[in-house]
Amino acid sequence: MSAGHIAALIAAGAFVLLVLFLAIALIKLGRTLDEATIAIRKAHENTDPILHGANDTITHVNTQLERVDGITANAQAVSGNVSALSSVFTATLGGPLVKTAAFSYGVTKAMRARRKAKAEDNGKHARRGRKGGRR
Structure with missing residues (x-):
């Protein structure tokens, strides 16, 4: 065997070792890809019920939003009706009620002033009578 043959045998052995290392790496990479495929399949199987549930939930939410x-439309109509009723009440009864309140206030004030004046007159007459009775 010559030096060329020995070098060829060493090179062939190194190539075999390189092929073995690459084969092991490819086998491990294949297992990893298989596990990733299984995980993706399981995730896909589990997301279908979740998506159907979310779709049902959105349908119910849309129904509630329509209600x-x-x-809201009914409340707006009621608010408009109350505003109109308030305007009618103010127009029909507001003026007379204000006039009645002002009149009753004026009568009460006049009665108090009259009572006060009457009380002062009675007080003056009562004092005069006492002075006159002492003399």
Whole structure:
């Protein structure tokens, strides 16, 4: 065997070792890809029920929002009716009520002033009578 043959045998052995290391790495990479495929399959199987549940939930939420829209429209109509009723009440009874309140206030004030004046007159007459009775 010559030096060329020995070098060829060493090179062939090194190539075999390189092929073995690459084969082991490829086998490990294949297992990793298989596990990733299984994980993706499981995730896909588990997301279908979740997506169906989310779809049902969104459908129910939309139904409730439609109800809320109806309630809001009714509340707006009631608010408009109350405003109109308030305007009618103010127009029909507001003026007379204000006039009645002002009249009753004026009568009460006049009665108090008259009572006060009467009380002062009675007090003056009562004092004069006492002075005159002492003499």
